[in-house]
Amino acid sequence: MLRDSTDPSRLESGIIDYSQAPPNLPALRWGRSKEAEAVREYVAMMRKFGHSRFDAHECGMYVLRRKPWMTATPDRVVGCECCDIPRILVVKCPYSL
Numbered sequence: 204m205l206r207d208s209t210d211p212s213r214l215e216s217g218i219i220d221y222s223q224a225p226p227n228l229p230a231l232r233w234g235r236s237k238e239a240e241a242v243r244e245y246v247a248m249m250r251k252f253g254h255s256r257f258d259a260h261e262c263g264m265y266v267l268r269r270k271p272w273m274t275a276t277p278d279r280v281v282g283c284e285c286c287d288i289p290r291i292l293v294v295k296c297p298y299s300l
């Protein structure tokens with residue numbers, strides 16, 4: 204796990220040959236503008252379903268130690284008191300719906 208200050212996109216592009224889409228595409232701007240709202244709604248829904256103290260936290264990139272070419276950049280790590288196992292959350296806010 205990386206420090207919170209590590210920019211996952213820069214590290215990821217340094218590990219693999221990877222180029223990002225232009226950041227001002229309307230669909231990408233839409234996704235960024237809606238992500239926090241989607242996370243809030245998800246947290247509220249999980250609490251409503253009875254998950255005690257359910258919450259979501261921003262995170263950086265995860266790198267598998269034994270296979271450092273294998274990485275993940277989830278949007279949040281989520282968890283609650285009752286389930287005791289942290290899980291990852293990836294948010295998709297479709298522009299075309």
Ligand SMILES: [Zn+2]
Pocket residue numbers: 253254255283284285286287
């Ligand atoms: Zn739970």
